[in-house]
Amino acid sequence: MGGSKIRTTVVVLMASALASAGTAAVVTTVNTAQAAVLAAVEDEGADCAVPTLPDAGALPTEARLPDPFTRINGTRIATTSDWRCRRQEIKRLAEKFVYGPKPARPSSVTGTVTSSGITVNVSDNGRSSSFSATVSLPSGTGPFPAVVVYGGFGADTATIRAAGAAVISYDPYVVGREGTGRANKQGAFYSIYGNTSTTGLLQAWGWGVSRIIDVIEQSGGTVLKADATGVTGCSRFGKGAFVAGVFDQRIALTMPIESGSAGTPIFRGIPGEGAQSLSSAYGEQPWLGDAFGSFTSSPGRLPVDTHEMVAMIAPRGLFVMDNPHIANLGPRSASVAALGGAEVYRALGAGGNITYWSDVTDGTHCANRSEWRTPLQQNIQKFLLKTGSAAGAIRMHSKATGNLAEWRNWSTPTLTTGPTTPPTTTPTTPPTTPPTTGPTTPPTTTPTTPPTTPPSAGCSATVSLNSWNGGFVATIKVSAGSTPVNGWAVTVNLPSGSAVTNAWNSSSSGTTGAVTFRNVGYNGQIGAGGSTEFGFQGTGAGPGPAPTCTAS
Template identity: 70%
Template sequence: MRRPWIVVITVALALALGAAVVTVTAGAAVTASAVEDEGADCPVPALPDAGALPTNAKLPDPFKRLDGTRIATRSDWRCRREEVKKLAEKFVYGEKPAKPQSVTGTVSSTGVTVNVTHNGRSSSFSARVELPGGSGPFPAVVVLGGFGADTAAIKAAGAAVISYDPYAVGKEGTPRTNKQGAFYSIYGATSSTGLLMAWAWGVSRIIDVVAQSDGRILKADAMGVTGCSRFGKGAFVIGAFDQRIALTMPIESGSAGAPIFRGIPGEGAQSLSSAYGEQPWLGDAFGTFTGSPNRLPVDTHEMVAMVAPRGLFIMDNPHIANLGPRSASVAALGGAEVYKALGAGANITYWSDVQDGNHCANRAEWRVPLQQHIAKYLLRTGNEPGTIRIAAKALGRLSDWSDWQTPVLGDTQSPTPSRSVSASASVSPSASPSASASPPAGQGCSAALTVQNVWDGGFVASVRVTAGAAAITGWTVRLSVPNGTITSLWNGRRNGTTVSNETYNGSLGAGASTEFGFQGTGSATGLATTGCTAP
C-alpha cells in the first residue's frame, strides 16, 4: 500500500520586530503507513556476498540503487528503501521476519497482551499501559526499558505510555548460540537475528494487536517509540523497520544505535567489537565488520533515511564521547538529505545542544520539543518544524564523509505545495528564502537560500546551487550574514562568507543542482545570497 505524500515545510524566522514570528507553512504532516513495510512487493536484486564487498571510507550513497542507477522521483524511494532494508538485515541486524501466521491478544486500559503462533511454535508477552487524562482513544508511545524517557511529559502531552520490556522478547546475557525470549522461541535460539531486531519484531506485534482491537483505548495509526542507551538503540531500529510508527525518538543510543559505524573508530566511542561482544544486539553477520566498517554497504545515515518521511527526534549527549555523538550528528545530517529530497525536511530533529551531561537524564531542553513532536505526529494538532541543534563540542561534518550529491527528486504524484505567510508584522525581503529563477548571462549559476530552523541564539540554513543553461565545473556563492556568525558548514568550503564547492559537487550539468548547508549563532534576520559565479 502506498501512502499519499502530504508534506509540511515550516520555516520560523525570529525577526527584529519585537516578538513577531513569521511562519511559512505548506501542507500538513505526513502520517504513518497502514502497513509495516510498504516496499515488501519491490523486487530486490541479489545482494552481494560479504567477501566481495569493496572498501569505501565514505558513506554509501542513499540515492543509488543496487544496480548503480540513482533514483529520480520521490516515489522511487519506496523500493530504494526496501533495498536499504535488505542490506541492513543481511549485514547489520539480522532478518526481521514478516508478521507471523497468528497474532492475537488484548488491549485494556492497563495493558496489552500478545500471543504469537508460527510454524507450530508459540510464544507470548505483555506490556503495561498508562493512560493520560481525558477520554480515548489515545495515541501511544512505546517506552523501552523503563528509564531515560520523560514519561510524565509524554502523558501530559496527551499520549498513553506502553511500557515494553524488551528482555521478554530478546534477553540479554545469553550467548549468540543460545538466544532467549519470545522471538527466539518462535525462530530458534541459534537465529542469526540480533536482539535489536528481535525487540523491533516485538513492538510490531504489539501494533498488530492494537490494530486488531476495537480502537476504543489506543490508536494504532498514532504510535511512537522511545528509549535511552541500549533501549535508544532499540528505539532507533524499531522506528526504522516499521513504517506504522509515526514518531521515532531514540535517546543517547551510542554505538550500534544512531552513530555512523565508519566514524566510531576515530571518535573514541565504544568500539564496534565491544558493542558486538557486550550483548548480541547486532546480527551475527556484523561480526566480520567490527574491524572494517568501511566494507559495510550501508551505514546508519540510511537507517535515519528509512524513517523518512515520518517524524524523527534524535536526542543525544555531547558530553560523553563513548556515545559517539559526533558520529550520530553525521548520521542525522546524512539522513536529513533524504528527508529534504522527499520534501519532508521539517520532519527530522537532531538535538545534542544540552547542558546536563548525565547519561539518560530527563533534560529540560527536550521537554517542549518532545511535546511538540507528540502534538504534530501523534495528536496531529501541531506543525512545529524540526530543528538541528548540534553542540559545538560534538559537531560532525557530513562533507567529511559524503562524496555524493543530493538529487532533486520529482514526483508527478506530489504537486508542489502552496505556501502561505501569516504574521503580525511586515517581513523584509531578506527574511524570505532568496533565489533567482535563472542566472544572468555569463554568471553560470544561481543560488537559493532557505532558513531551515531558528532558535534563540542560532539557526540552520541551506543553499541550493543551480547551473544555468550550460554545465559548470565549479561554483562560488557569496553570503550575507549581517546578524550572525557561521559556526559550521557542510558540502562546501568556506572562506569567511564566501563558499565554494567541494571536489565532489562542483561539476553540475545544465540545470542541475547541489546543496550546501550551514549552522550559525546569532539571528537569521537578513540572511541572503549576494551572488553565484562559476568559471
C-alpha cells in the first residue's frame, strides 16, 4: 500500500481513553535489555563463504516460514557467533529473490555535514551522482545522534528532536524515482548502476541512507555522531526505512511505520489476510527487485520471508509501529514477522531490543499517535543517546494479533557463545516434497490435539501457543458438536508462576491456576460443527494441552 504522501495531524486519545474504549491488546514486555551491538561497517559478513544459491525454478513450495536458524546446507547454527554468516546467507537470498542486490560501498563517497544540511557525492564504475539532505538540530550542544526521516514522513519529528536527536530530512525520490518503468529506472542510484538495474527502489533508497552515513563518518563527528543513526518512514517510506535498517548494520535504530505489503508483513500471510496483494505492490511501483515478479502469486516458494529481514536487524534496535484498523496494510502478517524475528533477537540475548506496537485507537493512516510517543523517546534514549535501558515490548491490538505457531515448524535453539563454525560451501538440494496445505500448527509449539472422538453434542476446545522466555499468547478454538451451542465456558489450567494479563473475545474469572473464560455477547452462539476463537496473553509458561469446555 502506497498510502497518502501528506500527513493528517490528528488528536489521538490518551491511554485512559484506550482502556475505557475496551480495546483488547496482546501486551508483553521483553525483560532482556541488552544494548545494541553496532557493526563498524555496512555489511560485516561480506567475507562469509555462502553456498551456491538455488535457482528460482528449483524452489519448493513451503507454506510455513523458513527456519532462520538453519543454513542453506541444512545444518543449524549452534552459537551466537554463527549468526554472523547465517545472516549473510539470508541477505544474499533476500537480494536475489526479493529486493535486488545492494552494491558494495562505492569507490568514492565524499560530502559535507553542516548544522543545516548534508551533501553526498558518489563515484563508482566511472559514473557519478550527487544528492543532498537537510538537517534540523535539537537544542543543546552537539555532536548529536540523528534520525533519517524519509520524505519528512515518519516518526514524529518534534518528539525526535525533543528527545535530543537531530532530524535528517531525506528525499528518497532523488535517489530512486517513482513513476518509472522497471526498464527505465531513474535517480542517483540508477545513474551509477544503470536504469535497467534489477534492484528495486526500496534497496536503492536504503543505499542512499548508507551513503549519508558514509559522509557522517567522514565528517569528524563535530555536528552529528557517526555511531548513532536511526531511520524512519511511514507507508511506502516505512517500507524503505525497514529495508535500510535490514541492509546497513551501522544503523542503530530502525523505525518503520505502517509499511504494508513489501514492508514488514510476511509475504506468505498477505493473501490470506486480505492486504494489498503482492502483484499490486509489485506493480504499483518498482519497489521490489525485478526477480520478485515470479513470486507474486506463489510466495510460499520464497526461500526467505520478512521475519528473517527482522532478524537481520538483530541485535540492533527495532521499533515497528503498525495500524490494526486497516487490513490492507497487513498488520496481522506484520505481527507474525515481528514475533518470528523476535525469536532470533531472543536467541542472541537481545530480546529487549525489539518493539512491535499496533495497540492504537486511531486508524488514520500515518497519523501521529500518543501511544507511540513514550516508546519512541525510550528507543531514542536507549539506542541513539545510549542513556536508557527500557525493555522492548510486543503490543498487538486484538484486531491484528498474529499467531506464530501457525506459521512455523521450527523451534528456537539455545545458542552458546562458543566459537563459530563456518558453514560448508557445498550447496544442498531443496526438499522435493512441499506441503500441500496452508499453515498448520506444528508440534514444536505445543498445540493440542483435538479429541479423537469429538463429542456428539456440547463443545470442545483446543489451544495453540506462541511462547517466549517469560511470556506467551494462547489462542483457544471452541468447537460445537452435532448440536448448536448457545453459550460456552472454557477452563484452562495455568502452571504455578503463570498469570493472565490480558484476554480478548471472552470474559474471565481469575488470573492464575484454573481460569475460566466465558463467551461474550457476540460469540456465544456456535452452529453445529462450527467454531469460534478467543485468546489471552500471560506471563510465565502457557497452559497445558487439555482445556475443558462446557456448553450452555
